[in-house]
Amino acid sequence: MRIKDDKKKEALFLATIKLVNEIGFVSSSVSKIAKEANVSPATLYIYFKNKDDLIVSTYIEIKRSMSNAMLEDFDTTMPVRDILQQTWHKIFSYVSDNREDFRYAEQFSNSPYTDLLDKSEVQKFFEPFIHVIERGIKEKVIKDVHFEILTTFIFSPVTILANPNHCHSFSITEQNVETAFQLAWDAIKL
Amino acid sequence: MRIKDDKKKEALFLATIKLVNEIGFVSSSVSKIAKEANVSPATLYIYFKNKDDLIVSTYIEIKRSMSNAMLEDFDTTMPVRDILQQTWHKIFSYVSDNREDFRYAEQFSNSPYTDLLDKSEVQKFFEPFIHVIERGIKEKVIKDVHFEILTTFIFSPVTILANPNHCHSFSITEQNVETAFQLAWDAIKL
Amino acid sequence: MRIKDDKKKEALFLATIKLVNEIGFVSSSVSKIAKEANVSPATLYIYFKNKDDLIVSTYIEIKRSMSNAMLEDFDTTMPVRDILQQTWHKIFSYVSDNREDFRYAEQFSNSPYTDLLDKSEVQKFFEPFIHVIERGIKEKVIKDVHFEILTTFIFSPVTILANPNHCHSFSITEQNVETAFQLAWDAIKL
Amino acid sequence: MRIKDDKKKEALFLATIKLVNEIGFVSSSVSKIAKEANVSPATLYIYFKNKDDLIVSTYIEIKRSMSNAMLEDFDTTMPVRDILQQTWHKIFSYVSDNREDFRYAEQFSNSPYTDLLDKSEVQKFFEPFIHVIERGIKEKVIKDVHFEILTTFIFSPVTILANPNHCHSFSITEQNVETAFQLAWDAIKL
DNA sequence: GATGAATGAGTGTTCATTCAT
DNA sequence: CATGAATGAACACTCATTCAT
Numbered sequence: 001m002r003i004k005d006d007k008k009k010e011a012l013f014l015a016t017i018k019l020v021n022e023i024g025f026v027s028s029s030v031s032k033i034a035k036e037a038n039v040s041p042a043t044l045y046i047y048f049k050n051k052d053d054l055i056v057s058t059y060i061e062i063k064r065s066m067s068n069a070m071l072e073d074f075d076t077t078m079p080v081r082d083i084l085q086q087t088w089h090k091i092f093s094y095v096s097d098n099r100e101d102f103r104y105a106e107q108f109s110n111s112p113y114t115d116l117l118d119k120s121e122v123q124k125f126f127e128p129f130i131h132v133i134e135r136g137i138k139e140k141v142i143k144d145v146h147f148e149i150l151t152t153f154i155f156s157p158v159t160i161l162a163n164p165n166h167c168h169s170f171s172i173t174e175q176n177v178e179t180a181f182q183l184a185w186d187a188i189k190l
Numbered sequence: 191m192r193i194k195d196d197k198k199k200e201a202l203f204l205a206t207i208k209l210v211n212e213i214g215f216v217s218s219s220v221s222k223i224a225k226e227a228n229v230s231p232a233t234l235y236i237y238f239k240n241k242d243d244l245i246v247s248t249y250i251e252i253k254r255s256m257s258n259a260m261l262e263d264f265d266t267t268m269p270v271r272d273i274l275q276q277t278w279h280k281i282f283s284y285v286s287d288n289r290e291d292f293r294y295a296e297q298f299s300n301s302p303y304t305d306l307l308d309k310s311e312v313q314k315f316f317e318p319f320i321h322v323i324e325r326g327i328k329e330k331v332i333k334d335v336h337f338e339i340l341t342t343f344i345f346s347p348v349t350i351l352a353n354p355n356h357c358h359s360f361s362i363t364e365q366n367v368e369t370a371f372q373l374a375w376d377a378i379k380l
Numbered sequence: 381m382r383i384k385d386d387k388k389k390e391a392l393f394l395a396t397i398k399l400v401n402e403i404g405f406v407s408s409s410v411s412k413i414a415k416e417a418n419v420s421p422a423t424l425y426i427y428f429k430n431k432d433d434l435i436v437s438t439y440i441e442i443k444r445s446m447s448n449a450m451l452e453d454f455d456t457t458m459p460v461r462d463i464l465q466q467t468w469h470k471i472f473s474y475v476s477d478n479r480e481d482f483r484y485a486e487q488f489s490n491s492p493y494t495d496l497l498d499k500s501e502v503q504k505f506f507e508p509f510i511h512v513i514e515r516g517i518k519e520k521v522i523k524d525v526h527f528e529i530l531t532t533f534i535f536s537p538v539t540i541l542a543n544p545n546h547c548h549s550f551s552i553t554e555q556n557v558e559t560a561f562q563l564a565w566d567a568i569k570l
Numbered sequence: 571m572r573i574k575d576d577k578k579k580e581a582l583f584l585a586t587i588k589l590v591n592e593i594g595f596v597s598s599s600v601s602k603i604a605k606e607a608n609v610s611p612a613t614l615y616i617y618f619k620n621k622d623d624l625i626v627s628t629y630i631e632i633k634r635s636m637s638n639a640m641l642e643d644f645d646t647t648m649p650v651r652d653i654l655q656q657t658w659h660k661i662f663s664y665v666s667d668n669r670e671d672f673r674y675a676e677q678f679s680n681s682p683y684t685d686l687l688d689k690s691e692v693q694k695f696f697e698p699f700i701h702v703i704e705r706g707i708k709e710k711v712i713k714d715v716h717f718e719i720l721t722t723f724i725f726s727p728v729t730i731l732a733n734p735n736h737c738h739s740f741s742i743t744e745q746n747v748e749t750a751f752q753l754a755w756d757a758i759k760l
Numbered sequence: 761g762a763t764g765a766a767t768g769a770g771t772g773t774t775c776a777t778t779c780a781t
Numbered sequence: 782c783a784t785g786a787a788t789g790a791a792c793a794c795t796c797a798t799t800c801a802t
Contacts, residue, residue: 008765023302024302026216029791030792031791031793039766040768042766043767045794045795046765050793050794051794110296114355143373146359146369149351149366152350152357152370153373153377156347156356157342160342161342165304166346176339180335180339183335183377186376186379187343187374219774219775219776220776221776229784230784231776231777231784232779233784235776236782236783240776241777404681404682406596407682410772410773411770419787422774422787425772425773430772431772486680487680490676492594525753526739526740526746526749528740529731529740529753530753532730532737533757536727536736537726540722540726541718541722545684546722546726547718549716550718556719559715559719560715560719560722563723563757563758564723566756567723567753567756567757568753569756599796599797600797600798601797609762610762611764611798612763612765612798612799613763615797620798621796621798
């Protein structure tokens with residue numbers, strides 16, 4: 001028999017990201033994705049249960065790689081501010097180097113497909129950072145306010161600033177990123 | 191016949207918002223929207239050029255009403271901080287009272303339909319606030335950094351905190367909203 | 381607006397019967413039926429809820445017309461034997477004149493589509509005959525045995541003899557039909 | 571390897587019968603049948619030319635076994651009535667003991683697959699009985715009428731009465747079966 | 761012999777839009 | 782102005798069958 005070809009699965013991931021970024025989820029039909037990946041529509045169903053599965057799996061794949069990049073050199077013994085600063089720069093760096101992946105993830109997390117996602121699967125990637133913030137509160141360097149308020153100011157700005165749809169004149173330079181971090185830190189620091 | 195006209199258009203707006211919130215953009219077909227509005231699919235094409243036009247017009251209509259609410263009691267002579275604080279509370283209040291409209295706007299602004307939107311048409315609603323921020327910089331009460339960094343910290347948090355999809359444990363109470371504003375102001379203030 | 385065209389529904393009935401007789405239920409796809417009826421596949425869904433509905437409705441339509449033919453000149457005051465004899469001939473006559481309808485009905489009633497049929501809707505057509513048989517038992521001209529044994533010998537032979545799939549050398553002549561009735565009557569008479 | 575072969579073929583027969591009875595011919599796809607038989611779809615094509623061949627072969631296999639059961643203790647020297655009576659009981663007995671096989675055979679003989687069947691291949695199983703009837707006519711104990719009329723009354727009732735789809739209140743008891751035979755014999759006897 | 765991967769052709773169904781009235 | 786009928790094109794998905802190993 002023929003052997004299952006990881007190249008095909010990879011090709012389907014890439015085709016999905018490319019097409020969704022170009023024409024959106026709705027217009028990215030199974031047959032278009034298959035054609036882009038140089039596969040038969042039927043083949044797609046060997047590697048994925050259905051279209052939803054393909055879309056969600058692609059997202060998880062991206063998040064896995066994103067998480068790996070962020071956790072590189074992660075050192076919990078550093079001061080809270082330094083960890084957040086390092087992470088902040090790492091995220092911008094990843095986003096800058098993987099614009100296509102980032103755009104897909106953005107579209108996904110604001111689409112109805114999110115409902116199909118097991119949130120815990122993705123949230124676990126962020127756990128290390130959550131612990132850092134908790135430590136910051138205990139050490140009295142971060143304001144002791146509702147947790148979601150803190151994350152809104154320390155994590156969300158990244159996705160907004162990096163999204164050219166929202167901020168088309170902001171460019172990801174070392175200087176800009178550091179400036180933005182100053183504001184984020186001013187927001188949450190005690 | 192003027193009255194009848196407006197009623198049908200209004201009914202179509204409401205039906206669109208309701209359906210899109212209930213089943214999403216993808217499943218909200220023209221015929222379903224028409225049925226929800228008690229109108230023939232063909233009638234829809236009298237009031238709107240096509241489906242895209244309907245979707246985009248509905249968004250602009252919401253933004254117009256949102257803007258009106260925000261500009262109530264708008265007094266440019268007040269101190270910068272007070273204006274922003276008042277506006278911040280006004281937005282949360284509007285969102286709280288018009289959850290359906292807000293949800294639609296959120297879905298819209300993260301869908302490919304955004305591409306069809308003349309951004310300037312919506313941005314003009316925000317102009318008064320832009321002027322306030324510019325004044326704040328000149329008066330040296332707001333940091334003199336890239337403009338989009340400032341808006342990211344002073345406007346975006348609202349849509350994130352008010353979106354139960356992102357923050358399901360944050361509730362819009364006077365206290366919570368004020369706390370969040372403190373962080374926003376700390377971020378941008380000099 | 382255009383007016384709903386009964387001719388289209390009729391054409392769909394005829395196309396369904398023709399195709400199903402020629403190539404069977406499985407191969408009779410919606411698009412083939414639509415093409416045969418000179419309609420768009422989408423049009424079919426204006427007149428019928430789905431394929432199943434089309435198939436079942438076609439059957440009921442046939443049964444209605446079959447029943448009408450059988451109940452012509454139906455006179456409950458005649459002797460039991462005469463009524464059955466008259467009906468027997470009438471059925472064969474109908475079948476002979478409407479071979480396509482009969483073949484469709486035969487295929488249908490031996491297909492999984494039967495499960496979708498509200499049996500009572502069709503059984504009501506046979507009620508008058510059931511009463512006749514009950515009368516025959518009471519008058520002691522028909523054997524007093526399990527009801528389904530009686531119907532098996534007085535009704536089923538028609539569908540078997542008239543079905544060229546089962547009996548290809550039996551032809552529906554007045555003489556043959558009368559002979560067959562003799563056997564049926566001999567079977568059930570006391 | 572002979573043994574392994576036969577096991578696979580047998581497994582495919584059984585899987586076909588089971589699936590077709592459960593979900594019908596239409597839904598019984600090659601891959602589902604293969605999975606049910608714990609075999610690759612490709613393997614199926616080693617034992618059968620194609621799907622049609624599998625379906626038809628399964629039917630013939632059932633008919634062969636049915637015929638074997640009927641011909642047990644077959645004694646052409648007995649009186650015509652006794653032979654028919656014995657056979658009649660034997661068929662009911664077989665059907666009662668092999669409901670799955672019977673159901674498959676019923677579905678098959680009312681499906682378009684019948685067209686693919688070489689009728690003579692099955693009819694040869696019935697030859698001994700045909701000779702008995704011919705003898706009955708010659709001996710003037712059976713009516714001298716069209717042959718298919720006779721078989722309609724002496725064989726078909728079995729498949730109707732035993733089919734719960736047609737007769738759901740008739741149960742195969744010794745008594746019921748004997749009663750039904752009385753009617754069959756009354757129909758054809760001179 | 762035996763397999764799972766691979767596929768073109770097809771399925772039933774819905775879509776945004778237009779037509780005739 | 783307003784409509785429901787009508788449709789070609791597209792949808793997600795499954796099929797019987799073949800291929801390479």
